[in-house]
Amino acid sequence: MKVLGIESSCDETGLAIYDSEKGLLAHRLHSQIELHAQYGGVVPELASRDHVRYLLPLTDKVLQQAGLNKQDIDAVAYTAGPGLMGALMVGASTGRALAMALNIPALAVHHMEGHLLAPMLEDNPPSFPFIALLVSGGHTLLAQVQGIGRYKILGESLDDAAGEAFDKTAKMLGLGYPGGPILAKLAQQGEAGAYHFPRPMTDRPGLDFSFSGLKTFSLTTWQKAQAAGDDSEQTKANIARAFEEAVVDTLMIKCRRAMQQTAIKNLVIAGGVGANLRLRESLQQLVEKEGGELFYPRVEFCTDNGAMIAHVGCLRLMAGQREALLIQTRARWPIEELSAL
Ligand code: KG4
Numbered sequence: 001m002k003v004l005g006i007e008s009s010c011d012e013t014g015l016a017i018y019d020s021e022k023g024l025l026a027h028r029l030h031s032q033i034e035l036h037a038q039y040g041g042v043v044p045e046l047a048s049r050d051h052v053r054y055l056l057p058l059t060d061k062v063l064q065q066a067g068l069n070k071q072d073i074d075a076v077a078y079t080a081g082p083g084l085m086g087a088l089m090v091g092a093s094t095g096r097a098l099a100m101a102l103n104i105p106a107l108a109v110h111h112m113e114g115h116l117l118a119p120m121l122e123d124n125p126p127s128f129p130f131i132a133l134l135v136s137g138g139h140t141l142l143a144q145v146q147g148i149g150r151y152k153i154l155g156e157s158l159d160d161a162a163g164e165a166f167d168k169t170a171k172m173l174g175l176g177y178p179g180g181p182i183l184a185k186l187a188q189q190g191e192a193g194a195y196h197f198p199r200p201m202t203d204r205p206g207l208d209f210s211f212s213g214l215k216t217f218s219l220t221t222w223q224k225a226q227a228a229g230d231d232s233e234q235t236k237a238n239i240a241r242a243f244e245e246a247v248v249d250t251l252m253i254k255c256r257r258a259m260q261q262t263a264i265k266n267l268v269i270a271g272g273v274g275a276n277l278r279l280r281e282s283l284q285q286l287v288e289k290e291g292g293e294l295f296y297p298r299v300e301f302c303t304d305n306g307a308m309i310a311h312v313g314c315l316r317l318m319a320g321q322r323e324a325l326l327i328q329t330r331a332r333w334p335i336e337e338l339s340a341l
């Protein structure tokens with residue numbers, strides 16, 4: 001079975017074709033970073049219009065790359081949520097229309113399930129059960145994954161998502177958009193131990209997160225330095241490093257707790273912040289200590305992409321999932337509502 005996947009939930013247009021026998025056949029991505037950079041963040045209406053511009057040309061390109069015609073596709077999978085409503089509608093209506101024209105099924109895919117199962121696109125895929133740390137621009141959650149569609153939320157962010165905290169802190173430090181990777185790069189120049197930031201919510205039991213305080217902590221640290229006449233790049237880098245270390249350490253502490261509570265040794269990192277190298281290193285050390293194994297997708301499949309959507313669509317299609325002729329989109333969609341396979 002060959003499934004065309006469409007991702008358009010935010011600022012990336014992603015297209016891919018996943019084959020149940022051969023795996024990923026082709027994938028293409030158009031990033032809207034340049035479009036939104038001048039506004040310092042994603043402008044939803046511009047995002048929707050750009051998806052309209054790129055969806056069909058990219059569809060042709062992935063088909064070409066895979067050496068296929070539209071008629072060779074067995075189903076279309078599109079991101080139905082969570083995400084920006086207008087952006088989702090572009091992918092959903094295009095995907096559904098394409099499926100109707102070709103007389104094949106269309107499947108509404110949950111964006112976070114796409115992220116969660118993205119490590120399975122790699123050569124050494126994780127086996128169930130595993131603990132998943134899903135850290136993106138919109139979500140931070142720790143889940144116990146028993147199987148496809150069997151997700152138990154162990155903890156989540158009570159305020160800003162980890163990626164959002166990176167982006168907002170970067171903005172306050174006057175770094176560009178998208179803030180996460182830029183801040184991470186600057187942090188590499190930071191001196192160890194120049195500042196120590198708190199590890200929020202680690203001094204009490206539980207697996208929830210809170211990152212908005214760290215953002216404020218960064219701001220007041222930066223303001224104090226400036227007031228003392230120090231607005232050097234080095235100080236900025238030191239703050240970036242202290243912030244990154246605090247986020248990474250907090251995530252690691254909660255992952256350790258989740259692994260110990262559940263006695264599950266396999267850990268998966270997914271979502272855009274999963275591209276963060278300090279986080280990967282810290283979690284690698286953790287699993288080595290705990291006697292487990294760490295799994296993550298290649299960097300380009302950590303952030304939004306079409307491959308993860310085609311992949312989940314294919315798994316669900318193979319398991320017999322079929323849907324009514326609806327164009328489904330949901331700005332909010334708890335992952336625990338998904339049906340188990
Ligand atoms: O998963 P994703 O592409 O989109 C959402 O579904 O939200 O995640 C994007 C988020 C952004 O907040 C971005 O700043 C963050 O991932 N991010 C990073 C890094 N690369 C991307 N954060 C920290 N370090 C990175 N290297």
Ligand code: ZN
Pocket residue numbers: 111115136137271272303304
């Ligand atoms: Zn995402």
